[in-house]
Amino acid sequence: MSSTASNHPEKSSSAFRFPDADLIIRSNDNVNFRVHKSIMRLSSSVLHDTLTLGDLTTLSTPSTPIVDVSEPSNLIDAMLRYIYPLPRHPLEDLRHIRRLLELGDKYDIQNIATAIEDLLLGNTITELYPTQFFALTKKFQLTRLRAFVETILVKKPFALLDEPQGPDEIDHITAEDIRRVEFYRRRRISSARQHFDLEGRTGLPMCECRTRQIIVDDYDDYQSEAERRKICQAWRTLTKICCEALDKDPTLDVTAKSLRELAVENSSCQDARKNLFHAYDVYVQHAQDQIKRIPWTFPLAYAEHQKLIRCRTNDGASIKFRFPRNSSGGRFKPY
Ligand SMILES: [Zn+2]
Structure with missing residues (x-):
């Protein structure tokens, strides 16, 4: 609370001029806010102490005590709107x-x-x-x-x-804030990657790009190897492309056609386009649906992770955190 010399002419707030006011808050640009002591006391411990200890200016005319503050009127007006039930200014700045x-x-x-x-x-x-x-x-x-x-x-x-x-x-x-957000991001990418895993899916078409690579003598061995390998190479290429793209933009829609086009370009399978845009289309949609459901933060998992790190550190093992690279390729440094 301070008395401030001001060259501004004295004015009254248009919103805060209650007829039964018993206190004036005067801003540093000389605007008087006529308010109620009891409400100020209840709302602010600092104003409560000021009013109790008498750290204010009392003028004989008018006899209403004045508290000089060092803030401008627009800020005091905004502040009082959080105390009185009046419309508040939108939070745009x-x-x-x-x-x-x-x-x-x-x-x-x-x-x-x-x-x-x-x-x-x-x-x-x-x-x-x-x-x-x-x-x-x-x-x-x-x-x-x-x-x-x-x-x-x-x-x-x-x-x-x-x-x-x-x-x-x-x-x-802090550096820990950066580590925590990075942990969440990595965790999310890792979960997203799992939704591209088609191992164990039945009904997938066998792709020639896989079958022609199987060289075994025994028919049973061929069958089991074919089953293991039946996912087209182009799907693995798409998985890699999507995860790398999610790494840069976690809000990415993996059903975007451009991602599949890129996978076709980078795949050696001659059926890549047919597979990715038709046979595998349902799995791309499914992956997107599942990715949308992944939470953005994992506070419990992070707490467990921290606990583990503390345990290892207490055991004498050294834990190193490598700061990630920024968009221009430079290594971030801790503050
Ligand atoms: Zn293929």
Whole structure:
């Protein structure tokens, strides 16, 4: 709380001028917000102490006590809207959101962080600036929003590291955060790969690209080898292409025709096109359906993984974490 000299002419807030107000909050641009002491006391422990300890200016005319604050009127107006049941400004600006959170922290108004967290869950602005929002969730301990933003980060490989200019809260992002998001991403790719596994499927057409490679004397051996190998080479090529593409873009739709075209180009099987676009089409669709169901985060699996690492470390084994490569091929470095 500070008294601030200001050249701005004194004005009254149009929204906060309650006739029964018994307190004025004056912003640094000289706007008076006529509010209620009792509500301020209940909402903010800092304002409660200020009002209790008498750290305020009392003018004889008017006799309403004044609390001078160092923030501008637009921010105080936004803050008070989290205390009074008035329409709030839309959360469209990252800097504004950050300042509101800082204000909530400064004046210990817990409702601000909770309400902002609720409003941002599912808000598309978090997809535009996932690194910044992740850092904010760490700084202000917004655990629900952090879990939500993590799912966005898994969809954008290395977003935590690729940020050309780190957010103000960059120090709150740790190497473990990067490891955790990378763990989720790798885990997801590994699950996706399993959905391309056609071993044990019955009714698959035998492809010549496989049968002509089988050279055995015994008919039974031929049958068992043929069964083991019956999946066309082109399918394996497609699996590799899809997993590599999912690695770069975890939101990829593996039914995209371009992926199969690429697999045809890179396959030595002369029936690759016929197989991938017809006989195997149902399995491509199935893989996509299954991949869509894979969760984006695996907090329990990560906790187990961490436990395992701690056990190994305690046993004296050295655990090394290699930082992944970024989009331009350089090795990321820990902060
Ligand atoms: Zn084939």
